[in-house]
Amino acid sequence: MGASTSTLSADAKDALARDIPQASHCRAALRAGLGLYGAATGSSTFRTQRPAIARLFWSLLGERKTHAIRKMSTPRLRRTPMYEIDVAGAEPSHPRPSARCDRRMELRAAFLACGSLAEPARGYHLELVPPSPAAATRLAALLRADGHAPHIAMRKGRDLIYFKDIDAIVGVLSAIGAYAAVLHLEDVRALKETKNRIHRLVNTEAANVDRAASAAAAQRASIALVADAYGLRKLSPVLREAAELRLRHPTDTLAELGARCRPPVRKSTLNGRIAAVVRLARRLGAAPAIAGAPDRTR
Numbered sequence: 001m002g003a004s005t006s007t008l009s010a011d012a013k014d015a016l017a018r019d020i021p022q023a024s025h026c027r028a029a030l031r032a033g034l035g036l037y038g039a040a041t042g043s044s045t046f047r048t049q050r051p052a053i054a055r056l057f058w059s060l061l062g063e064r065k066t067h068a069i070r071k072m073s074t075p076r077l078r079r080t081p082m083y084e085i086d087v088a089g090a091e092p093s094h095p096r097p098s099a100r101c102d103r104r105m106e107l108r109a110a111f112l113a114c115g116s117l118a119e120p121a122r123g124y125h126l127e128l129v130p131p132s133p134a135a136a137t138r139l140a141a142l143l144r145a146d147g148h149a150p151h152i153a154m155r156k157g158r159d160l161i162y163f164k165d166i167d168a169i170v171g172v173l174s175a176i177g178a179y180a181a182v183l184h185l186e187d188v189r190a191l192k193e194t195k196n197r198i199h200r201l202v203n204t205e206a207a208n209v210d211r212a213a214s215a216a217a218a219q220r221a222s223i224a225l226v227a228d229a230y231g232l233r234k235l236s237p238v239l240r241e242a243a244e245l246r247l248r249h250p251t252d253t254l255a256e257l258g259a260r261c262r263p264p265v266r267k268s269t270l271n272g273r274i275a276a277v278v279r280l281a282r283r284l285g286a287a288p289a290i291a292g293a294p295d296r297t298r
Contacts (some may be wrong), residue, residue: 009117012173012181016108017052020059021101021167029102031060033109035087037139040131044111046085053112054083059086068232096142103142107177110139117169117181120188125167129155136161148172212253219246219274222281229284235277242273258278 018126021027034057038046054069072082111127118125130136136152138157143150143161148171153160163169166189173182223243225234232240245257250266252260258270 008119008181008184009115012117013050013112013115014052015180016112016176016178017050017056020056021105023101025099026101026105027060029097029105030109033106034060034113036106036113037110037128037130037135038068038113044087046087048083048113048168049080050112051083054085056112057085096138096145099250100146102263103146104175104177105173107139107142107146108144111172111176111178117173120185120192124166124169124185125162125164125171127160129158129160133159143172146175148175192246206261216246216250216252219278220250222278223247225281225284226277230274239273239277242270243277246274 021030034053035046038048038053038057044055046054048057058069070086072084097106110130114130115126115128115134128139130139140150140152140161148163148168150161150163153162163172166185170182173179173185223232223246225245226235232243235243241261243258245252245260249257249260253267254271255267255271255276258267259263261270
């Protein structure tokens with residue numbers, strides 16, 4: 001059950017509690033569902049922490065009213081009051097509704113009486129804790145009949161029906177008419193996806209910068225080896241130009257270095273020239289005796 005503070009779950013319940021269906025059979029299904037999921041097995045007392053839900057159930061009772069809404073203190077629940085309504089008797093058992101609208105009214109009642117919706121910042125989570133195993137079995141069957149696939153678990157000896165997938169949660173909330181909550185979840189999802197996409201792009205760009213910096217450092221080290229062991233003046237003019245540009249502009253990209261050539265060359269061309277110098281450095285490092293041999297790489 002939701003707390004009295006303003007949360008996504010509480011706001012969704014309050015909005016649904018103000019949305020009273022027009023058709024009498026839908027109101028009957030909603031009333032029956034609230035009685036089924038909002039009271040302990042065999043009890044004739046409906047309980048909720050939301051005053052709007054208490055007023056909704058009270059308005060739907062009609063001739064079943066026996067007493068006014070009672071406000072009970074519950075110190076163990078952070079002083080959040082509990083609202084109770086006694087009815088003439090426990091809601092009689094009735095078959096699962098066959099009409100889609102009635103089925104969804106009972107699903108709405110289950111969410112109002114025993115459901116909760118987590119704040120998206122904590123992760124997507126919609127759960128319902130029916131008051132009895134029979135109510136849990138009935139609720140799971142209703143969800144499946146409406147096209148939803150709930151997860152079922154046990155918590156402290158009670159059946160727990162829950163959804164963790166955002167699309168499944170949106171589907172259930174849409175079915176029961178909680179459209180404001182759906183819009184909020186979709187806004188959060190869009191924001192999260194945008195942030196994740198930005199993070200991926202930033203990480204990719206950072207990785208590219210790191211790779212480029214590492215490659216440029218390796219190129220400068222190779223050029224320095226060639227300069228010491230062979231001499232840049234012995235290189236062909238285009239290779240010497242590429243090597244000297246890399247040494248003078250260590251942070252430039254290959255495209256920027258290519259633009260500095262005379263005449264300018266494409267990135268791929270400059271990359272090939274620097275690669276030739278790197279290959280020469282590898283040969284010089286592996287066999288220093290050939291340091292005086294002429295370079296024939298172009």
